[in-house]
Amino acid sequence: MENGEIDKNIKLLTGQVEPAVEFIGMKLETLEPGYARVSMVIKPEHRNVHGMAFGGIIMALADHAFGYGANSLSYPSVASQFNMHFLRGAQTGETLVAESRVIKSGKRISVSEIKVTNSRGDLIAMATGTTVPVASAKGVTGRRDSGVIK
Numbered sequence: 001m002e003n004g005e006i007d008k009n010i011k012l013l014t015g016q017v018e019p020a021v022e023f024i025g026m027k028l029e030t031l032e033p034g035y036a037r038v039s040m041v042i043k044p045e046h047r048n049v050h051g052m053a054f055g056g057i058i059m060a061l062a063d064h065a066f067g068y069g070a071n072s073l074s075y076p077s078v079a080s081q082f083n084m085h086f087l088r089g090a091q092t093g094e095t096l097v098a099e100s101r102v103i104k105s106g107k108r109i110s111v112s113e114i115k116v117t118n119s120r121g122d123l124i125a126m127a128t129g130t131t132v133p134v135a136s137a138k139g140v141t142g143r144r145d146s147g148v149i150k
Contacts, residue, residue, distance in 0.1 A: 006033045009075040013068055024057065026064050034102035036068035042094050052089035053096070059084050061098045062114045062127050069100035070110050070131040077110060077131040084127040095119045100129075108132065 010031055024046075030037040040061055048054040063082060070077050090096055097117050104111040109130055116125040 003033075006073060009072050012075065013071055020060070021064060024060055026061055028064075028068060029097075031068055031072060034069055034073050034105065036065045036072065036100045037097060038065040038068065039095055039097045042090050042092050042096060044092050047092060050089070052091060053094075055084075055086055058086065058090065058096065058116055058125050059127075061096055062100070062116050062125060063129070065098035065100035066112050066114050066127070066129045066131075069102050070105075070112055070129070073102055073105045074110055074131070074133045077133045079129055080109070080132045081130040082127060083129070084125055086125050088122055088124050090118060090124050096124060 010033070014028065014031055024040065025043065026038050026040045028036070028038050038061060042053045042057070046053050046057045059082075062084060063079070066079070066082070070079075095118065097119075098114055099117075100112050100114040102110055102112045109132055112129045112131070114127040114129060115123060116127075117123055
């Protein structure tokens with residue numbers, strides 16, 4: 001992939017915010033080719049019945065970083081697999097950071113690894129994810145059609 005196309009992808013991705021991202025309170029901190037860093041503060045409404053951050057919130061943070069990193073190299077791409085290991089709980093008030101790195105970017109699939117840490121550097125969760133490129137509407141950058149795999 002050419003640098004001009006990667007730069008265009010990054011500009012497109014940083015120029016939009018998904019409603020779910022705003023609702024949950026995630027913030028894109030860094031986006032570089034094949035790398036993304038996203039953070040959020042755990043709020044009381046993010047807790048599960050055990051008083052820790054709900055696993056789905058942690059997964060959403062990791063997924064958001066994963067999507068940014070993968071789409072920086074191949075836009076539009078969608079997840080075809082996501083596997084997460086929860087290693088430690090996170091508490092209300094903690095800032096969590098998800099960092100995603102593309103470890104293989106190909107024509108048909110892209111594979112990323114994602115780590116979620118707290119502000120002390122404790123590893124909260126780790127994940128791997130696979131994306132596949134999808135066809136976009138002819139002549140319209142950044143628009144997905146029916147999702148047919150190329």
